[in-house]
Amino acid sequence: MKAMVLKSFGGPESFELCEVPKPVPRAGQVLVRVYATSINPLDYQVRRGDYPDLVQLPAITGHDVSGVVEEVGPGVTTFAPGDEVWYTPQIFDGPGSYAEYHVAAESIIGKKPPSLSHLEAASLTLVGGTVWEALTVRAALRVGESILIHGGAGGVGHVAIQLAKAIGARVFTTVREANFEFARSMGADVVIDYEKEDYVDAINRETGGRGVDVVFDTIGGNTLSRSPDVLAQLGRVVSIVDITQPQNLVQAWGKNASYHFVFTRQNRGKLDELSALVERGQLRPHVGAVYALADIALAHARLESPNNGIRGKIVIAVEPSLIS
Numbered sequence: 001m002k003a004m005v006l007k008s009f010g011g012p013e014s015f016e017l018c019e020v021p022k023p024v025p026r027a028g029q030v031l032v033r034v035y036a037t038s039i040n041p042l043d044y045q046v047r048r049g050d051y052p053d054l055v056q057l058p059a060i061t062g063h064d065v066s067g068v069v070e071e072v073g074p075g076v077t078t079f080a081p082g083d084e085v086w087y088t089p090q091i092f093d094g095p096g097s098y099a100e101y102h103v104a105a106e107s108i109i110g111k112k113p114p115s116l117s118h119l120e121a122a123s124l125t126l127v128g129g130t131v132w133e134a135l136t137v138r139a140a141l142r143v144g145e146s147i148l149i150h151g152g153a154g155g156v157g158h159v160a161i162q163l164a165k166a167i168g169a170r171v172f173t174t175v176r177e178a179n180f181e182f183a184r185s186m187g188a189d190v191v192i193d194y195e196k197e198d199y200v201d202a203i204n205r206e207t208g209g210r211g212v213d214v215v216f217d218t219i220g221g222n223t224l225s226r227s228p229d230v231l232a233q234l235g236r237v238v239s240i241v242d243i244t245q246p247q248n249l250v251q252a253w254g255k256n257a258s259y260h261f262v263f264t265r266q267n268r269g270k271l272d273e274l275s276a277l278v279e280r281g282q283l284r285p286h287v288g289a290v291y292a293l294a295d296i297a298l299a300h301a302r303l304e305s306p307n308n309g310i311r312g313k314i315v316i317a318v319e320p321s322l323i324s
Ligand SMILES: NC(=O)c1ccc[n+]([C@@H]2O[C@H](COP(=O)([O-])OP(=O)(O)OC[C@H]3O[C@@H](n4cnc5c(N)ncnc54)[C@H](OP(=O)(O)O)[C@@H]3O)[C@@H](O)[C@H]2O)c1
Pocket: 040, 041, 042, 126, 127, 130, 150, 151, 152, 153, 154, 155, 156, 157, 174, 175, 176, 194, 218, 219, 239, 240, 241, 242, 262, 263, 264, 303, 306, 307, 308, 309, 310, 312, 313
């Protein structure tokens, strides 16, 4: 099979299109023909060598799959050849999905929502699973509460806006002005131009100084230390971003705040919950651009550039007929 193989850590050109052996499913595993995958910041972080101890070269990376079951290993009961499936491969544990075929444990695979194309489905598994865990499990966001979602036009952010609205929350989000309409179309109630206004001022103005119940951090920097300035009493902060510098959380005491850190975990349950939202019309991932498997270097370079014009996700059409 064809796969994009990472030969060395470095720039986007570090991938090489190679012929490699097709994997064979063992007991409890499913062999999936990959129709589409996507690019996440994790992919370029791995590529440039941020996790040298966790990634053994040469490596096949890639963290989303939408595809069709080709073969099942002994003991698999949930799936049969021909089923359309979606999932996030185990991260840092075996090959990823920049390849024509991928093998995964039955327990982390879900049935693809019928109303999503393979391109759309591949754009949602990792970001959707992360957002589900962050908002429903960790923040326990409730009807009538309010949430500040940083980076509302991004892969994670545009899904977070939709899930928060589906829960029944009031959504504030930070985006650049060019993405105001996009963020509103996802359901945001209040959009804040992060280039022109300090979000702390904007939140305090919009909430009459009360603050929001939840902050969802997809950006990093000093967001954790500044969150108490925008949090209501008993507020929750959920971060999905590596902390690169110490942060002073002394102000969090005064808000009775709690902080949560999420590194996405795979399971079928989350995928089924996302699928239900999709089929009820409450969640639709936005595919901002599509690249061929052989053009993964271009896709990486695009996602890595600031102000890249992408809304939502960059998707890779592994099955060539999916690209128009
Ligand atoms: N822990 C986990 O399990 C997990 C899972 C998924 C993602 N993540 C992490 O979450 C982060 C976001 O991922 P993603 O997939 O959403 O990335 P993405 O698709 O690149 O989106 C990032 C968004 O942030 C916007 N942005 C940049 N600076 C901003 C600022 N100061 N304020 C507000 N928005 C800003 C960008 O918009 P512009 O066009 O305006 O630049 C872009 O829309 C990454 O660091 C990723 O590694 C972690």
